[in-house]
Each structure stands twice: as structure tokens, then as C-alpha cells.
Amino acid sequence: MLSYQSNPQTKAMSQSTTFLQDNFNGLQHLGLPVSNLKASMEFYESLGFKRVMSSHVDVPAENDTILVAMMEQKGVIIELYQVTKKEMLELKSRKDGHVDHIAFDVANVEKAFNELKAAGFTMVEEKPVFLNFWEKGCKYFAIRGLDGEKLEFNQIM
Numbered sequence: 001m002l003s004y005q006s007n008p009q010t011k012a013m014s015q016s017t018t019f020l021q022d023n024f025n026g027l028q029h030l031g032l033p034v035s036n037l038k039a040s041m042e043f044y045e046s047l048g049f050k051r052v053m054s055s056h057v058d059v060p061a062e063n064d065t066i067l068v069a070m071m072e073q074k075g076v077i078i079e080l081y082q083v084t085k086k087e088m089l090e091l092k093s094r095k096d097g098h099v100d101h102i103a104f105d106v107a108n109v110e111k112a113f114n115e116l117k118a119a120g121f122t123m124v125e126e127k128p129v130f131l132n133f134w135e136k137g138c139k140y141f142a143i144r145g146l147d148g149e150k151l152e153f154n155q156i157m
Helices: 008-014 037-046 085-093 109-118
Strands: 024-034 050-059 064-073 076-082 101-106 129-131 138-144 150-156
Touching: 024 037, 024 085, 024 150, 037 050, 037 064, 037 076, 101 109, 109 138, 109 150
Parallel strands: 024 076, 101 150
Antiparallel strands: 024 101, 050 064, 064 076, 129 138, 138 150
16 A cells, blocks of 8 residues: 655655656657557557557567567557567456556657656666667656656657
8 A cells, every 4th residue: 555655756746846847758658568569550540540660679588579660640659569478378368457657758868767766756767768660769667656667768769
């Protein structure tokens, strides 16, 4: 159970400080884990979404690869990513809560990371992570919300 008094994030909030004032651009994407990327892409295409980016992330520790596609329609971007074999069982057992993360677009990911870390937010990554996505890549990091939700801050380079 979360204790709001002992959580550093609520301490930061209680100081009436607003973070990311000049660094927040809006919602970037919703991350959705899927069991079959090709079938999921076809499903979202049938709803009018278009693939705007495809990539992959190698997971050497699991001898596996995560396949990724960004699907867009009228400014709404859904990141579909095919989970590793190890994660497949957990994914198939979910009843609700298939959205993995909410990603916000920031102008400067390093600045956002330093600001939120200094304020005591619960960081998921030790530093912003570079991914070879989009034309020039992107950098992201995530924090945990009060109920464990993953909030990602992302900058397309």
C-alpha cells in the first residue's frame, strides 16, 4: 500500500512546484504490448491507422528481439510492440490493463530527466535511453506514478 506522506513524489507535489513547464509538448504515444505484431498492425490498419515507423530492440539476455511499429491516425500514435517469448505468458494472462505506458513528448529529455530526478520522482531508468527509432532516433526515460503506472518522457531526435 502506498503511503502518500512518505512518497517523495507527493513531497514534491506538496511544495506547489510545477515541473516541465517549458519542456512539455503533449501526448506522444500509448505503448501497447502485443503477441503478434503483424496481426495487430493489420487490425489497427483496419481502423484507419497507418504505420509511420518500424524498428526492433535486441534483448541479448533473452536471445530475443522486440519488434516495434508506431501506428498513427489523426495525431494519435499507438506504439505496438511484440513482447519477448519470456513476456508472452504474462501478456496473455492479463484481463485488463494492456496499455503499458503513456509517453509524453518533451523538447529536451535530458533536462526533463534531471529535473524530475532532482525532485525525487521514482525513476525507472538510470539515465535517458537512446533507441534507433524514427529517422534520427529518440531518447526516453520513465517514472512511476503513485499507483505504479509508467509515465514515459520521450524526445524524437
